[in-house]
Amino acid sequence: MKRWKALIKCIAFISIFVLLFLYVQELLRDKWAEGEYNVTTKVRGFYEEEENTLDVIFIGSSQMYADMAPAVLFHEYGITSYDFCANEQPMWISYYYIKEALKHQTPKVIVLDVFTVYGEDYEEEGVTHINLDDLPMSLNKIAAICDSVPAGMRYSFYFPLAKYHNTWTDFFEGKAELSFYHESDPYKGYSPFVFAADYEESAKPEVVNQRESEPIPERAGTWLRKIIDLCKEEGVPLVLTKTPNGNAERQKLYNSVSELAKETGTPFLNMNVLLDGQAHVNVLQAEKISMLMGEYLVSHYEFEDKRKDPAYAEWVQDAGLFYRQKAKCQLISARTFEEYIPLLADEDYIVCISAKNSKGQPFLGEDVNLLNDCLNLRCELDKNAEGTYCAVIDGGTVVYETATENQKAPEGSDEFTLETSGLNIWVASPGGLPDRSAYITVNGTDFSMDGDGLNIAVYDKVLGELFEMSVLDIGQEMKPVRKE
Amino acid sequence: MDFISVAYLGFLGILIVLYYLVPKNRQWILLLVFGIFFYSCFSLKMWIFLLFTAVTTYLYARFFCGSGRWLFMITAVNVLALFLLKLSASGLSFVNGLGLDRFAVLLPVGISFYTLQTIAYMTDVHKGRIEAQNNFLKYLLFITFFPQILQGPIPRYEELGSQLYEGRAYKTENLRDGAYLILWGFFQKMVIADRCNIVVNEIFGNYTGYDGLYFLIGGILYSLQLYTDFAGCVSIASGSAKMLGIELTQNFAHPYFALSIKDFWRRWHISLSRFLKDYIYIPLGGNRKGKLRKYSNLMLTFFISGIWHGIGTHFLIWGLLHGFYQVMGEVLLPVKKGLLKITGMEKGCFAHRFFSRLFTCFLVMTAWIFFRAESTSKAVYMVCHMFMKWNPWILFSGQLYALGMTEEEWLLLILCMILLIVIAVLHEKGIRIRESFAKQPLIFRWLILFAWIFVILIAGIYGPGYDSAQFIYGGF
Numbered sequence: 011m012k013r014w015k016a017l018i019k020c021i022a023f024i025s026i027f028v029l030l031f032l033y034v035q036e037l038l039r040d041k042w043a044e045g046e047y048n049v050t051t052k053v054r055g056f057y058e059e060e061e062n063t064l065d066v067i068f069i070g071s072s073q074m075y076a077d078m079a080p081a082v083l084f085h086e087y088g089i090t091s092y093d094f095c096a097n098e099q100p101m102w103i104s105y106y107y108i109k110e111a112l113k114h115q116t117p118k119v120i121v122l123d124v125f126t127v128y129g130e131d132y133e134e135e136g137v138t139h140i141n142l143d144d145l146p147m148s149l150n151k152i153a154a155i156c157d158s159v160p161a162g163m164r165y166s167f168y169f170p171l172a173k174y175h176n177t178w179t180d181f182f183e184g185k186a187e188l189s190f191y192h193e194s195d196p197y198k199g200y201s202p203f204v205f206a207a208d209y210e211e212s213a214k215p216e217v218v219n220q221r222e223s224e225p226i227p228e229r230a231g232t233w234l235r236k237i238i239d240l241c242k243e244e245g246v247p248l249v250l251t252k253t254p255n256g257n258a259e260r261q262k263l264y265n266s267v268s269e270l271a272k273e274t275g276t277p278f279l280n281m282n283v284l285l286d287g288q289a290h291v292n293v294l295q296a297e298k299i300s301m302l303m304g305e306y307l308v309s310h311y312e313f314e315d316k317r318k319d320p321a322y323a324e325w326v327q328d329a330g331l332f333y334r335q336k337a338k339c340q341l342i343s344a345r346t347f348e349e350y351i352p353l354l355a356d357e358d359y360i361v362c363i364s365a366k367n368s369k370g371q372p373f374l375g376e377d378v379n380l381l382n383d384c385l386n387l388r389c390e391l392d393k394n395a396e397g398t399y400c401a402v403i404d405g406g407t408v409v410y411e412t413a414t415e416n417q418k419a420p421e422g423s424d425e426f427t428l429e430t431s432g433l434n435i436w437v438a439s440p441g442g443l444p445d446r447s448a449y450i451t452v453n454g455t456d457f458s459m460d461g462d463g464l465n466i467a468v469y470d471k472v473l474g475e476l477f478e479m480s481v482l483d484i485g486q487e488m489k490p491v492r493k494e
Numbered sequence: 495m496d497f498i499s500v501a502y503l504g505f506l507g508i509l510i511v512l513y514y515l516v517p518k519n520r521q522w523i524l525l526l527v528f529g530i531f532f533y534s535c536f537s538l539k540m541w542i543f544l545l546f547t548a549v550t551t552y553l554y555a556r557f558f559c560g561s562g563r564w565l566f567m568i569t570a571v572n573v574l575a576l577f578l579l580k581l582s583a584s585g586l587s588f589v590n591g592l593g594l595d596r597f598a599v600l601l602p603v604g605i606s607f608y609t610l611q612t613i614a615y616m617t618d619v620h621k622g623r624i625e626a627q628n629n630f631l632k633y634l635l636f637i638t639f640f641p642q643i644l645q646g647p648i649p650r651y652e653e654l655g656s657q658l659y660e661g662r663a664y665k666t667e668n669l670r671d672g673a674y675l676i677l678w679g680f681f682q683k684m685v686i687a688d689r690c691n692i693v694v695n696e697i698f699g700n701y702t703g704y705d706g707l708y709f710l711i712g713g714i715l716y717s718l719q720l721y722t723d724f725a726g727c728v729s730i731a732s733g734s735a736k737m738l739g740i741e742l743t744q745n746f747a748h749p750y751f752a753l754s755i756k757d758f759w760r761r762w763h764i765s766l767s768r769f770l771k772d773y774i775y776i777p778l779g780g781n782r783k784g785k786l787r788k789y790s791n792l793m794l795t796f797f798i799s800g801i802w803h804g805i806g807t808h809f810l811i812w813g814l815l816h817g818f819y820q821v822m823g824e825v826l827l828p829v830k831k832g833l834l835k836i837t838g839m840e841k842g843c844f845a846h847r848f849f850s851r852l853f854t855c856f857l858v859m860t861a862w863i864f865f866r867a868e869s870t871s872k873a874v875y876m877v878c879h880m881f882m883k884w885n886p887w888i889l890f891s892g893q894l895y896a897l898g899m900t901e902e903e904w905l906l907l908i909l910c911m912i913l914l915i916v917i918a919v920l921h922e923k924g925i926r927i928r929e930s931f932a933k934q935p936l937i938f939r940w941l942i943l944f945a946w947i948f949v950i951l952i953a954g955i956y957g958p959g960y961d962s963a964q965f966i967y968g969g970f
Contacts, residue, residue: 163958165500166957171952172957173958175951175954175956178952179900
């Protein structure tokens with residue numbers, strides 16, 4: 011009896027220890043859930059997708075998840091897809107990602123980005139952690155660890171507490187909140203990179219004309235062949251691709267991939283020679299790349315259009331987020347007054363305007379007319395250049411507009427506070443008074459550039475963020491000027 | 495296989511299960527097999543030296559035990575082997591010049607400890623204090639008993655031998671107490687010693703960039719590191735043995751609570767102190783042949799202690815400093831008494847004990863600086879510059895955080911020091927913490943145990959990039 015009691019105590023102690031250990035380990039583990047490189051969101055999100063609902067699974071590195079927007083494929087072609095990718099993912103980890111993907115989904119096509127065919131040896135420890143830590147424990151994960159990590163380091167992948175325990179000194183609330191993260195990713199693994207960039211209509215000549223080949227390193231080559239074999243065994247068509255990165259040197263490797271693809275009878279869509287790009291393209295270029303991929307997929311494989319299927323109603327909503335990011339990217343990429351103003355007439359924006367003209371420069375009538383026409387305003391700054399002017403447009407409706415002649419402005423008439431769409435906005439215009447500032451304060455934070463011209467702040471109601479602060483500079487033909 | 499590893503815990507776990515499953519009269523064979531496996535994990539080459547020592551000392555005890563000449567010769571050969579191997583690993587330029595450095599890789603793990611252990615065994619057999627062990631394999635087990643072979647404690651045959659050969663029945667209390675000791679060892683080594691090591695390495699490694707209080711902090715932290723590192727290892731060893739029902743000799747008794755240097759050596763590395771006293775100091779004449787002879791015996795004993803720890807002038811100076819401290823302690827006894835009279839302090843009162851402890855700690859810490867520094871000139875520089883600059887503001891200006899530990903880690907270290915002091919005070923008062931703890935309700939014990947385990951797992955220094963093999967005394 012005494013021995014049984016001791017045994018039960020022992021089992022209870024070990025069980026509690028294991029549970030506590032797993033809890034603490036998850037609590038202290040680094041998570042990548044913010045910004046564009048939010049691998050935790052992507053990988054954990056993949057497991058939250060309903061089983062057997064994805065038509066296409068994209069596998070690869072960050073170049074894949076920055077370039078391939080499942081929202082575009084759904085919006086344009088009714089294809090459901092997911093970027094099941096992680097930073098600098100080597101081929102030997104892609105292999106296990108595909109195995110994991112096939113455990114949960116029955117895709118019609120798997121698309122593999124071949125960016126990391128340069129892999130000769132184990133990846134850096136940190137990169138491998140980013141790739142493997144968010145995968146749930148399984149035989150695939152154990153095999154992935156064995157194939158991706160030197161023997162002496164593997165324990166810290168099986169038990170990440172060994173790696174992350176010393177993060178207790180900078181433990182923060184956010185880290186705890188992100189523990190046991192199980193939420194679907196509305197971007198379906200895609201990361202919107204929002205920045206202004208100029209891309210050529212097609213790939214750069216030095217990339218297109220690259221005829222040389224560089225042999226694929228043995229390790230990456232072996233695993234690429236294993237991936238091809240795996241997809242054949244599983245009966246899932248595999249498409250190799252390279253998203254455009256504009257790298258002529260790396261094109262030598264992709265030429266070798268092309269040869270390997272021919273040899274194995276695997277399709278290879280090398281977009282690097284078709285479109286201009288960079289390591290991580292912006293949302294606007296990602297849309298083009300995704301369209302090209304979509305065209306290729308629908309012309310080679312058969313998909314059921316799911317756009318009208320009520321079971322995929324959430325996909326419609328999620329896809330909308332991509333187009334909000336696109337609108338955001340278009341706005342911050344606009345370089346002239348004529349390009350800029352029409353983009354402000356967006357029903358999901360709240361636009362705040364405050365005029366300042368400390369040097370008394372004239373506003374052009376045509377500019378003011380464009381402003382009034384696009385945004386339904388009644389601005390008369392062309393007639394009263396040094397007057398004050400403030401406006402707030404919420405979803406295309408002018409919710410407040412005020413203007414006075416500067417010198418005669420009654421107390422308080424050059425500023426106002428209002429509540430719209432849950433935001434507390436205070437706008438103040440100094441007009442021609444040189445010693446006063448323009449203010450656009452949203453929920454207590456000033457977003458005004460306080461420049462001469464029209465100070466603009468734009469809030470996107472869907473994304474829930476104030477993303478644009480600019481001044482349409484009266485001294486520079488009303489061009490939008492932003493903070494560096 | 496190092497103590498701080500999952501492999502060691504697995505090894506110990508398997509041994510414990512098998513140990514209590516086999517008949518008691520066969521348990522020693524299991525211990526021998528596991529001991530051989532444990533030692534072989536370090537290097538097979540090291541067996542040459544261990545077997546040489548084992549065979550020569552066994553043969554002496556078995557067949558030549560009446561002969562003083564043979565005792566001297568076998569002792570001399572083993573000590574010479576130890577000295578030469580230590581010399582080859584010392585990194586001294588003349589050693590490298592002679593090409594002896596190529597033998598450094600052969601320095602067997604635990605050689606310093608088992609050489610003393612076997613010398614003590616031979617001497618005791620020679621003096622008729624113990625019977626020689628007839629069975630060579632049992633004798634080999636006495637030497638290779640895995641918990642103590644790395645860093646001691648240096649066992650006496652009469653204390654350990656019978657425990658190894660008699661066999662032990664299963665007792666839950668032994669497993670429990672052993673586990674507590676192992677956990678305490680992990681805590682001391684991983685949370686305290688290796689954390690101190692960060693700052694100590696920085697200060698000792700870049701000593702020209704620091705001065706004043708930095709050296710005092712470096713000295714204090716090294717004193718703490720050395721104690722918790724060594725005591726941690728011994729605690730793991732004792733815990734491992736305890737789980738097998740075997741008691742190892744006590745090696746520490748809160749040495750930094752010592753009231754004098756003499757008292758310090760009763761509390762620090764007790765098994766070595768006993769060896770030095772019983773096999774060197776007393777045979778030299780001890781205190782029986784006049785004061786001058788006593789002082790020279792003391793100096794010689796500590797000189798040997800210095801060499802035992804390592805070849806290098808800084809080790810010698812460290813040993814001689816301790817000898818000097820003890821001699822001065824006796825010579826200046828009248829001055830000490832006079833001071834007590836002037837200050838009106840009663841001997842044994844709190845203030846007297848407090849200042850005595852503080853002063854002893856300071857002397858020990860200063861000597862440790864010689865022990866840790868790679869050269870005498872570096873140690874002299876550090877000790878001198880400790881007093882040459884007054885910069886207490888580094889304690890409050892955040893400059894300490896530039897030494898490699900964050901604010902949170904400093905706070906943790908201070909809490910650990912407080913914990914060590916509290917435990918030491920309780921022990922000094924005769925309170926047996928383990929026994930008191932065992933009497934507490936299960937839920938309380940488990941709460942404390944889980945908290946303790948997770949403090950080690952979270953705040954311990956380990957993981958990728960950490961070399962757990964660096965137990966300081968493992969290098970001696």
